[in-house]
Amino acid sequence: MTPRFHYVLRLADTNLVLAQRLGEWVGHAPALEEDLGIANIALDLLGQARLLLAHAGRLEGAGRGEDELAYLREESEYFNLTLVEQPNGDFGDTVARQYLFDAWQFGLYEALARSKDSTLAAIAAKGIKEAAYHLRYSGGWLVRLGDGTPESHARVERSLRELWPFTNELFDDDETDHAVAADGTGALPSSLLPAWSARMDETLARATLKRPAPARFGWYGKQGRHSEHLGYLLAEMQSLHRAHPGAAW
Amino acid sequence: MMGAQARVPSTPSPELLARLRGILAQVADPEIPVLSVLDLGIVRHIRLLGDGRLEVGIAPTYSGCPANAVIKEDVLRALAAAGFEAVATEVLAPPWSSDWLSAEGRRKLEAFGIAPPAGRASGAGQGDAPAACPRCRSQRTTRISEFGSTPCKALYRCEACLEPFDYFKCL
Numbered sequence: 001m002t003p004r005f006h007y008v009l010r011l012a013d014t015n016l017v018l019a020q021r022l023g024e025w026v027g028h029a030p031a032l033e034e035d036l037g038i039a040n041i042a043l044d045l046l047g048q049a050r051l052l053l054a055h056a057g058r059l060e061g062a063g064r065g066e067d068e069l070a071y072l073r074e075e076s077e078y079f080n081l082t083l084v085e086q087p088n089g090d091f092g093d094t095v096a097r098q099y100l101f102d103a104w105q106f107g108l109y110e111a112l113a114r115s116k117d118s119t120l121a122a123i124a125a126k127g128i129k130e131a132a133y134h135l136r137y138s139g140g141w142l143v144r145l146g147d148g149t150p151e152s153h154a155r156v157e158r159s160l161r162e163l164w165p166f167t168n169e170l171f172d173d174d175e176t177d178h179a180v181a182a183d184g185t186g187a188l189p190s191s192l193l194p195a196w197s198a199r200m201d202e203t204l205a206r207a208t209l210k211r212p213a214p215a216r217f218g219w220y221g222k223q224g225r226h227s228e229h230l231g232y233l234l235a236e237m238q239s240l241h242r243a244h245p246g247a248a249w
Numbered sequence: 250m251m252g253a254q255a256r257v258p259s260t261p262s263p264e265l266l267a268r269l270r271g272i273l274a275q276v277a278d279p280e281i282p283v284l285s286v287l288d289l290g291i292v293r294h295i296r297l298l299g300d301g302r303l304e305v306g307i308a309p310t311y312s313g314c315p316a317n318a319v320i321k322e323d324v325l326r327a328l329a330a331a332g333f334e335a336v337a338t339e340v341l342a343p344p345w346s347s348d349w350l351s352a353e354g355r356r357k358l359e360a361f362g363i364a365p366p367a368g369r370a371s372g373a374g375q376g377d378a379p380a381a382c383p384r385c386r387s388q389r390t391t392r393i394s395e396f397g398s399t400p401c402k403a404l405y406r407c408e409a410c411l412e413p414f415d416y417f418k419c420l
Binding site: 043 | 311313342344345394396398
């Protein structure tokens with residue numbers, strides 16, 4: 001597996017898994033507007049995932065297309081960030097997870113828009129405008145819940161505290177990251193931390209929420225070592241394709 | 250055609266191009282049927298391939314827009330009905346944004362009751378808002394939701410006539 005193929009798969013899988021998670025809200029969100037909002041964000045992420053998976057398939061050069069890559073890989077062959085496979089929990093948990101993610105993805109796409117991989121640069125340039133919308137949505141809700149009632153404040157603060165350890169992985173550099181940063185095709189994760197951190201502090205202050213303390217982290221989804229939640233998600237997502245190989249709309 | 254001399258793609262003659270554009274002007278966006286694919290600004294090029302087929306370059310609107318696949322099929326079907334065999338290719342760069350909407354497209358949107366994008370998409374992230382209610386022209390509008398019935402629209406309410414309306418986002 002070349003570093004660039006591995007890197008693009010990580011981006012694709014992260015989007016695909018989060019889109020699948022967000023899709024679980026459809027028909028269950030607290031209000032119709034939130035149902036539409038979450039579904040729209042899921043759709044954007046899924047669209048980006050499809051472009052990224054198709055690109056990964058071309059980079060691999062083994063004839064695998066987006067469907068083979070999405071539906072016929074096992075859990076250990078998925079390289080998404082562990083954060084995005086975490087269960088939806090309540091609406092506050094989903095909002096917290098989304099804001100941690102959106103702030104990261106916005107910075108990532110800003111950096112990738114300058115990638116020497118022209119396809120990756122084009123996907124990022126397109127995605128950045130969508131990411132800006134997502135960030136405003138999740139940030140707006142984080143402020144409303146944090147600066148809302150004592151109940152909403154306490155609950156979203158707990159959500160943030162529980163999800164915070166998963167953000168370590170977003171900014172850790174490994175061999176794959178160093179390789180794609182060195183040839184100018186990828187963005188070094190640690191380089192995205194200062195802007196993310198500043199944005200976090202600014203939004204958390206408006207939301208009257210405390211920034212959680214740094215915590216140890218035990219998983220490494222981007223290297224295929226996942227929490228217990230991904231297997232169930234993939235089983236549901238892949239069941240139709242595995243039962244009816246080659247099924248298409 | 251085996252053994253045929255490879256010819257590079259070429260630009261159709263002005264007469265042929267005008268005819269092709271006339272066909273494409275009749276292909277509607279499946280989700281906002283008052284707009285044609287030309288109004289949307291998603292047809293990036295039309296080329297003649299070496300084998301006589303046409304190649305139409307289409308830019309996706311939003312990454313996950315379900316209309317993308319339907320638009321491609323509709324374009325190929327309309328060309329086939331006029332006797333042209335064509336293939337569609339996806340053009341990612343430069344990315345489509347609401348800046349590509351034609352002036353004619355913006356007028357059609359407003360007449361249809363959808364407020365056209367106000368401002369440039371390059372300002373994305375700053376937030377944008379409709380210039381006026383498409384029904385009564387009042388500038389007093391309130392955002393109900395940033396996400397509406399399709400990925401490209403947000404939901405607003407006019408504080409003067411109290412009607413809800415769609416706003417085509419700057420995106």
